[in-house]
Amino acid sequence: MSEINLIKNKLYKIIKKIKILKNILNYHKKIKKLQEIENILQKPNLWDNPQYAKNIYKQQYLLTSKIKIINILDIKITKIQISIKKLINNNAQNILLMSEITKKLKDIENKIQQLEFSRIFYEKNDILNCYIDIQAGSGGVEAQDWANILLKMYIRYSEKHNFKIEITEKTTGEITGIKSATMKILGKYSYGWLQNESGIHRLVRQSPFDSTGKRHTSFSSVFVYPEIHENINIQIKPETLRIDVYRSSGAGGQHVNRIESAVRITHLPTNIVTQCQNERSQHKNKNQAMKQLKAKLYTLEIEKKQTEKKQIEKTKPKIGWGRQIRSYILDDSRIKDLRTGLETRNVQNVLNGNLDTFIKANLQNRLLRKNKHA
Numbered sequence: 001m002s003e004i005n006l007i008k009n010k011l012y013k014i015i016k017k018i019k020i021l022k023n024i025l026n027y028h029k030k031i032k033k034l035q036e037i038e039n040i041l042q043k044p045n046l047w048d049n050p051q052y053a054k055n056i057y058k059q060q061y062l063l064t065s066k067i068k069i070i071n072i073l074d075i076k077i078t079k080i081q082i083s084i085k086k087l088i089n090n091n092a093q094n095i096l097l098m099s100e101i102t103k104k105l106k107d108i109e110n111k112i113q114q115l116e117f118s119r120i121f122y123e124k125n126d127i128l129n130c131y132i133d134i135q136a137g138s139g140g141v142e143a144q145d146w147a148n149i150l151l152k153m154y155i156r157y158s159e160k161h162n163f164k165i166e167i168t169e170k171t172t173g174e175i176t177g178i179k180s181a182t183m184k185i186l187g188k189y190s191y192g193w194l195q196n197e198s199g200i201h202r203l204v205r206q207s208p209f210d211s212t213g214k215r216h217t218s219f220s221s222v223f224v225y226p227e228i229h230e231n232i233n234i235q236i237k238p239e240t241l242r243i244d245v246y247r248s249s250g251a252g253g254q255h256v257n258r259i260e261s262a263v264r265i266t267h268l269p270t271n272i273v274t275q276c277q278n279e280r281s282q283h284k285n286k287n288q289a290m291k292q293l294k295a296k297l298y299t300l301e302i303e304k305k306q307t308e309k310k311q312i313e314k315t316k317p318k319i320g321w322g323r324q325i326r327s328y329i330l331d332d333s334r335i336k337d338l339r340t341g342l343e344t345r346n347v348q349n350v351l352n353g354n355l356d357t358f359i360k361a362n363l364q365n366r367l368l369r370k371n372k373h374a
Contacts, residue, residue: 003098004087010105011080017112018073024119027070034063069115076108120363122370125302126192129227131292134181136173137200137219142210144177146203147220149351151181154197156353163187168288169262169275175209182275182292184227191226196339196362197355198224199325206331215331219324225299227291234294234301242266243286248277265289272296326358340365 022028037060040046046053083101087094121127132154136147151170158165164186171179185194200221207216228234244264262277263285274292276285326337328347335350336343340361344350350358 004084007084007098007101007105011077011084014105014108014112015077018070018077021112021115022070025066025070025115027067030063030067034060034067037063069111073108073111076104080104080108120367121189121192122367123192125226125228126195127189128191129184129186130191130194131168131225131227131295132183132185132194132197133221133223133225134178134183135221135223136177136179137221139216139218141173141175141177142207142216143218143220144173144175144179145209146177146201146218147179147181148173148177149203150201150220150222151178151183153351153353153355154183154185154194157194157355158185158187158190158353160353161187161190161193163190166278168278168292170277171275180275191224193359193363194224195226196224196359196366197222197325200323202324202327204327204329204331225295228295228298234297236267236290236293236297240268242268245282261285263289265293267293267297270297270300272300337361 037056040056080101083097087097134147134151136143155165166184168184169182173179200219203218206213245260246262247260248262261280261282263282264275266273274289276288279285324338328335330347333345333347334343335347337358342358342361
């Protein structure tokens with residue numbers, strides 16, 4: 001009966017976790033709120049105010065989806081409890097049934113882990129698509145090669161998470177690498193996952209471009225910002241913009257134009273620049289660049305509000321060379337995140353896009369900070 005006792009102990013721990021999770025997610029309050037909403041939906045004059053009615057239905061959907069997950073777990077646990085009783089009553093070691101129960105318990109544990117981690121995405125923008133700007137620092141070829149390595153790293157990360165990728169702008173270096181690039185990541189919670197990658201990424205290695213084999217230090221900045229929707233009210237006056245058109249750069253191929261279709265927009269009051277060259281149409285590139293500008297200005301406003309609330313500073317904290325978030329020391333086979341202290345020796349694994357260990361640690365830190373100030 002020792003195997004049954006192990007199963008019972010595991011089930012007990014799972015039930016305890018779900019109870020804690022219900023408290024954290026305000027499960028019982030949500031049920032009460034859902035009942036109130038369903039009572040409102042019964043009112044005959046609900047659609048006298050269409051906007052209010054749409055909002056009520058949206059609330060119903062969100063609450064139902066959150067409650068449903070917990071309810072399904074409760075049903076699964078009840079079925080497992082019935083199966084355990086059968087084992088005990090029959091006083092027999094049914095290996096097949098025990099194996100099935102163990103598998104179901106593992107599935108419930110995985111679902112609970114997903115629910116626990118989903119709490120991290122509590123900001124309204126976390127669910128959105130995002131853009132990643134990569135800019136090579138000073139250092140010529142070495143820095144430009146490093147910026148290109150980072151670009152490939154985020155492409156591989158996105159592919160591993162089944163996100164779609166669009167390179168909206170890329171300026172190649174004179175010899176190799178890139179001076180800058182902007183990529184759009186399309187996928188649910190892509191901004192939530194990647195937002196903490198903003199900052200300075202420092203590379204230390206024996207340069208392949210130095211015949212003496214000297215150790216070089218290079219920097220590249222990464223800025224991640226959400227794709228905002230058209231209904232966000234960001235006012236941009238035409239007289240505050242400088243719009244330049246130019247020929248697409250790059251190695252050539254079917255996606256590169258030989259006419260002046262690429263567009264660069266500079267927002268003069270903030271000196272924010274966005275570029276797009278991936279479409280053949282200048283009009284489409286301009287629309288895309290404007291969309292990116294709106295997203296950056298929106299992010300600027302959000303960060304201004306946050307800094308005002310915390311009384312740290314009055315304007316958006318610009319990424320400077322002192323704001324290092326991660327060091328990649330390749331000749332010592334070591335990568336260290338300076339915010340969490342997390343370190344790994346598997347350098348190639350990280351550069352191949354396996355960033356989850358670093359990303360999850362920083363998201364957990366964000367949740368701890370939120371709970372601390374709640």
